[in-house]
Amino acid sequence: MKYRQSFDSPSGLASTAHASHSLINRNAWADDDDINRIHQKKTSFAWTSFFKCCFVGLLLAGIGLAIVLTFWLTSKTTATETLASTMGITSTSTTSTSTSTSTSTSTTSTSTSTTTTETTTTTAATASITSNTCTSGWTGVTILYHCTTCPTIYPNAYYSYTYVAIVNLTRISLVLREDVGCFAIDNVSVRSTAAPSVELISNNGFETGNLSSWTYCNPGGASVPGAGEVFNSLLCISLTLVPKSGSYFYCDGVVGYNDYLSQTFTTVIGQSYNVSFWLSNDAGNNNGTSAADILLSV
């Protein structure tokens, strides 16, 4: 339509030329618009790309941060668990040590209480004893310790008594029989309560190695009479009988009859005395073939 009007008249040509110029201008404008639109599109595309890149970058940074946080939290949790585990092991070890100590203390206490057996008699009663050549003339007999079918006494047991003197010269006697094994006696002691540092019995621990200061009597002619002995002597072989102090003790394994070991000491009438000794027996309960009497007489 535009080309047919340009052949109708010159004015039409001019008009056509003007129109063509306008068209060119329009086309130029149109080109400018296109360029602007292209720029706008490019700019829009650039901003869009920029925002996309930022979004992708932020997304990747977020993922990276999440990974880092995950590793950090995981390692922290692991470290905490390791510490808790270590603390648990330490606590268990301490408890075990405490229990072991307590058991050891308890055992020591039991052993100590078994070692020492103390018997105290405050009232002295008189008794009659078998009359023989050893006991002839004895009166005012007070029996401190007595047993027949005597029990095993191990280790050494401590016996202590209080005695009120009735004369000025008092006798202490160890009357024993042990057909199978042996008795052992050590540290026979008599001390006045008024002067407790003074020992009234001589050779009371048998450390002379013999029976000096003592009177031995064997009325029945029994074999294997008692004697002051060193530990594990040939006369009274034993792995269990031991002196309470020093190297010697009185060992008596007399067979068939009683024998007597006595010593006298000076006393004051009405005065109280502490009488004590350590006794052991390595062959108890052997069917009535053992007996022991520790007694005082005048």
Ligand SMILES: [Ca+2]
């Ligand atoms: Ca001794």
